[in-house]
Amino acid sequence: MHEEYCSHFRPEAASAAWEELEPRALARLLAEELRQEAVEGFVDVGSGLGKLVVLAAAITPATCWGIELSPVRAAEARRAWAQLQSEADAALPWTRRVRLLQGSCLKDLPAEALEASHFLFTMRRVGKLPRGTRQVSERFLDLLQQCAAKERVLLSVGKRLEPRDGLEHVDACFLRAEWSDEEDVLIHRYILSR
Numbered sequence: 001m002h003e004e005y006c007s008h009f010r011p012e013a014a015s016a017a018w019e020e021l022e023p024r025a026l027a028r029l030l031a032e033e034l035r036q037e038a039v040e041g042f043v044d045v046g047s048g049l050g051k052l053v054v055l056a057a058a059i060t061p062a063t064c065w066g067i068e069l070s071p072v073r074a075a076e077a078r079r080a081w082a083q084l085q086s087e088a089d090a091a092l093p094w095t096r097r098v099r100l101l102q103g104s105c106l107k108d109l110p111a112e113a114l115e116a117s118h119f120l121f122t123m124r125r126v127g128k129l130p131r132g133t134r135q136v137s138e139r140f141l142d143l144l145q146q147c148a149a150k151e152r153v154l155l156s157v158g159k160r161l162e163p164r165d166g167l168e169h170v171d172a173c174f175l176r177a178e179w180s181d182e183e184d185v186l187i188h189r190y191i192l193s194r
């Protein structure tokens with residue numbers, strides 16, 4: 001894992017730390033979201049083992065994407081998903097809406113995914129970056145603002161995004177995360193427009 005971290009992440013600009021939202025917490029969040037907005041595409045930005053992507057496909061009508069930089073984690077996500085499909089009824093319609101990709105959120109998501117209505121950020125921010133280096137999540141927002149006119153919902157786990165034109169902080173709620181020693185974590189909800 002250390003070798004992969006050095007080859008696929010820029011150690012000076014990326015945290016190796018894990019930061020997962022608890023699946024039941026995401027289920028509650030999406031259930032609330034479905035009451036407020038149409039969920040027309042969901043992307044877990046930094047999808048790790050992919051469980052939140054599978055969950056989102058099961059409980060929303062949307063195509064659900066996960067993009068994961070780590071080849072080891074992405075391969076494990078695909079293996080686990082293939083196993084789940086073989087054990088469950090693979091003919092269930094929602095299973096055809098899961099897309100687990102390996103690569104960088106900044107260059108490997110297809111246009112269809114970038115048009116999604118909902119984006120979940122679970123990537124940990126890196127505290128001190130070299131001068132001129134911006135957080136990946138901020139560069140990803142640049143990308144989203146370039147490619148669609150419609151408004152999207154951003155759910156940021158545990159941290160606030162930097163203020164910018166077109167970004168409105170709507171509200172925040174506490175939910176359970178797996179990494180936080182039984183403490184709930186704040187989920188910030190934003191609307192992003194151009």
Ligand SMILES: C[S@@+](CC[C@H](N)C(=O)[O-])C[C@H]1O[C@@H](n2cnc3c(N)ncnc32)[C@H](O)[C@@H]1O
Pocket residue numbers: 014017018019020021044045046047048049050051052067068069070073103104105106122123124136
């Ligand atoms: C804390 S994990 C979250 C996993 C998953 N979303 C969950 O909550 O279960 C964050 C993931 O973001 C991935 N990541 C970091 N930078 C990335 C990038 N530029 N593109 C895609 N994934 C990235 C990391 O490899 C890590 O697996």
